[in-house]
Amino acid sequence: MIDFNKPFLTGKETEYIKQAVESGKISGDGIFTKRCHQFFEEKFGFKKALLTTSCTDALEMAAILIDIQPGDEVIMPAYTFVSTANAFVLRGANIVFADSNAKNPNIDADKIEALITPKTKAIVPVHYAGIACDMDKIMFLADQYNLFVVEDAAQAIDSYYKGKSLGSIGHLAAFSFHETKNLISGEGGMLAINDERFIARAEIIREKGTNRSQFFRGEVDKYGWVDVGSSFLPSEIISAFLYAQIENLDIIQQKRIAIWNRYYHNLKDIIPQKGIDLPYLPDYGTNNAHMFYLICQNLEQRTGLIKYLKDNGVLSVFHYLSLESSHFYSSKHDGRILTNSNKYTNCLVRLPMFFELTESQVDYICNLIKKHLQD
Ligand SMILES: *Cc1c(COP(=O)(O)O)cnc(C)c1O
Numbered sequence: 345m346i347d348f349n350k351p352f353l354t355g356k357e358t359e360y361i362k363q364a365v366e367s368g369k370i371s372g373d374g375i376f377t378k379r380c381h382q383f384f385e386e387k388f389g390f391k392k393a394l395l396t397t398s399c400t401d402a403l404e405m406a407a408i409l410i411d412i413q414p415g416d417e418v419i420m421p422a423y424t425f426v427s428t429a430n431a432f433v434l435r436g437a438n439i440v441f442a443d444s445n446a447k448n449p450n451i452d453a454d455k456i457e458a459l460i461t462p463k464t465k466a467i468v469p470v471h472y473a474g475i476a477c478d479m480d481k482i483m484f485l486a487d488q489y490n491l492f493v494v495e496d497a498a499q500a501i502d503s504y505y506k507g508k509s510l511g512s513i514g515h516l517a518a519f520s521f522h523e524t525k526n527l528i529s530g531e532g533g534m535l536a537i538n539d540e541r542f543i544a545r546a547e548i549i550r551e552k553g554t555n556r557s558q559f560f561r562g563e564v565d566k567y568g569w570v571d572v573g574s575s576f577l578p579s580e581i582i583s584a585f586l587y588a589q590i591e592n593l594d595i596i597q598q599k600r601i602a603i604w605n606r607y608y609h610n611l612k613d614i615i616p617q618k619g620i621d622l623p624y625l626p627d628y629g630t631n632n633a634h635m636f637y638l639i640c641q642n643l644e645q646r647t648g649l650i651k652y653l654k655d656n657g658v659l660s661v662f663h664y665l666s667l668e669s670s671h672f673y674s675s676k677h678d679g680r681i682l683t684n685s686n687k688y689t690n691c692l693v694r695l696p697m698f699f700e701l702t703e704s705q706v707d708y709i710c711n712l713i714k715k716h717l718q719d
Pocket of ligand 1: 397398399400427428470496519520521
């Protein structure tokens, strides 16, 4: 059986965890957390990086930081993970779901302006599959209407838009190190801060509403409760694991991109003839090979393909159920039909993608797909 995902271990994870444990400091913000912060700030140009226990937590921090109040509106794609919306709903926001592009699941930047009202507070673009949204258009609108941009960059580590790293463009950005992502720590995440005004308060919110970080830097002589907050910081055990991954970022990315390219080249001549679309990469963005997906013509074709692959030992999976028609949100949605988002709900299928997937396994999967489509 070829699994859909297999977490990749670099080999150093347990060694670094051992070091963290033996150092006697296993709560948060120790040496490994600091090394991770420094790496991400230097490599990707974030003004500040703060590890969190998940991307979900980083999104929740972002919602607190931009001061979302009940009744505020937040614009985001409907084709995304629940956490993108939930983080803002927790603070009372109304989510205004935008449709995806016709060519890829990212938010259609040309459809955003019509959704802006006096209540709109933020736009949350999601870089689906690690492929950039059209950030110039989104930042222009944010500027014009005085809105915040929070990038959901959960899938977008080490991917770029016109040379800028994803997560470094919006006011804030959230990353995930869940075991299904390119860099992993089991569960884990990061808030990237690009607008300096948020840095001091972010440290406080992440430390239960206390100014503990300032205290340990010697900036204040006692620490106490100064704001709202929660416990958003990971332990050193998680950061130690993540640091082992970080050291191998280039190797991980190169391997994933090689697998992605092999899929693409194997399928590019056959698939389009059968009405199936390959991933579309706009020329303003790079590919971090987070995911390899196909877009079938309809639900029946996708169901047939998933079943055929499964019968032949390959696990492929569909992805999001467009959030505007979810059990929780459908009664709150304004009724607009999101045609493209619904197309991806029914037609998108993800193929196995992980570091240890071999060339011959990729070829095997591609041959199965070709065979199935020719039958
Ligand atoms: C994985 C993912 C998340 C959630 O990440 P966690 O670290 O599991 O909280 C949020 N948004 C998107 C787009 C994701 O892919």
